[in-house]
Amino acid sequence: MSYSEEIIVSKQAVPTFAVVILAIIFGFGLFLVGYDQGHLFSIIQGAEAFDDLFIHELTHDMRHAAGFPCH
Amino acid sequence: MKTARFIALVLLAGCFAGIIHGTANLAIVEPYLDEAIGIENQNLFSSGEEQDTPEFWVEYSSYRDWQKGGQVLAGAILGTSVGALFGIIFAFSRRSLPGNHNVKKALILAGIMWLTIYFIPFLKYPANPPTVxxxxxxxxxxxxxxxxxxxxxxxxxxxxxxxxxxxxxxxxxxxxxxxxxxxxxxxxxxxxxxxVIAPMDLVNGFRAMSLIAVSIYWIALGIILGAFWQKLQPDKSLQTYTS
The missing domain is CATH 1.10.287 (Helix Hairpins)
Structure with a gap:
């Protein structure tokens, strides 16, 4: 006679893939909100992006409120 | 550990806490930003760089609306990114954190990170409003x-x-x-x-509200991520053995 048993297995190891993905998101988000001065949009928009400061203006108030140097 | 579940709960917790942060900023920090930008505008008029004309105020309203509207979105982005860092550290340190509930463990880690990567740097380089x-x-x-x-x-x-x-x-x-x-x-x-050439009551009021809003973020992050972890248990899986 066979029987089944269900047990909860705890796996503590943190997946490297998850760490890499989260680290990239951390770096990208921090740069976007805290430091971008047109860099991101300059990839598609060219030098004009450094004058428009689209992301800078969008994140301007949060940048000040979160303590980042702004201007 | 279930990778997709782990990543999803960390990002969602950070995003929700960031939205709370952005909303708190709109409520308590924004009046100080408006006051500071008002001083900036007066300085522009005094120096002759800008003229106090209807055209100026139309353009000003346009970009101020854009900046204010971005508060919550920027909060969500920043919250998600800082939450990602928090999630990595929580996953590695969870077992050594004191407490028998994940919310308590996450709040303790949030307190440590708030102190070391926010509050102590804030004491050295405090937040400043526009005009400073x-x-x-x-x-x-x-x-x-x-x-x-x-x-x-x-x-x-x-x-x-x-x-x-x-x-x-x-x-x-x-x-x-x-x-x-x-x-x-x-x-x-x-x-x-x-x-610092701006009025100190404005600067100090801005810094106090900024400190409160960022602290709200860290508390929210600890509670939300801890609750998600407790509910979803990404480090545990159910296995069936047949004999």
């Missing part, structure tokens, strides 16, 4: 601020690693070690080069 800050020094100030955060964060991590090698009765030595280390760094790092 010379555009010529923004790169230097950014490097100083980020460097201080990195030094404090990696310093805390180093002393935590050291504490793992110490007996339980001697772990306080690691805390004292970090306190001495960061005190030396605090004194050694250069001051913010910009002179």
């Amino acid at each position: 800050g010379d555009p010529e020094t923004v790169v230097l100030r950014s490097i100083l601020y980020l460097s201080f955060i990195a030094i404090s964060g990696f310093g805390a991590l180093g002393f935590y690693k050291l504490s793992n090698r110490l007996d339980k009765s001697k772990k306080i030595a690691a805390v004292l070690g970090y306190a001495i280390f960061i005190s030396v760094i605090f004194v050694a790092m250069p001051q913010n080069p910009d002179e």
Whole structure:
């Protein structure tokens, strides 16, 4: 006679893939909100992006409120 | 550990906490930003750089609406990114954090991270409203601020690693070690080069509200991520054995 048993297995190891993905998101988000001065949009928009400061203006108030140097 | 579940809960927790942060900023920080930008505008009129015309105010309203509207979106982005860092550290340190509930563990870690990568750097380089800050020094100030955060964060991590090698009765030595280390760094790092010329009641009010709003973020992050972890248990899986 066979029987089944269900047990909860705890796996503590943190997946490297998850760490890499989260680290990239951390770096990208921090740069976007805290430091971008047109860099991101300059990839598609060219030098004009450094004058428009689209992301800078969008994140301007949060940048000040979160303590980042702004201007 | 279930990778997709782990990533999803970390990002969602950070995003929700960031939205709370952005909303708190709109409620308590925004009036100070408006006042500071009002002073900036007056300075522009006084210096002749801008004219106090209807056209100016139309353009001003347009970009101020864009900036205010971005508060919550920027909060969500920043919250998600800082939450990602928090999630990584929580996953690695969860078992060694005190407490028998994940919310308690996450709140303790949030408190440690708030202190080491936000509050201590804030004491050295406090937040400033518009009108404070010379555009010529923004790169230097950014490097100083980020460097201080990195030094404090990696310093805390180093002393935590050291504490793992110490007996339980001697772990306080690691805390004292970090306190001495960061005190030396605090004194050694250069001051913010910009002179504060805005009214100090405005600057101090802005800093106090900024501190409260960021603290709300860290509390929210600890509660939400801890609750998600408790509910979803990404480190546990159900396995069936047949014999």
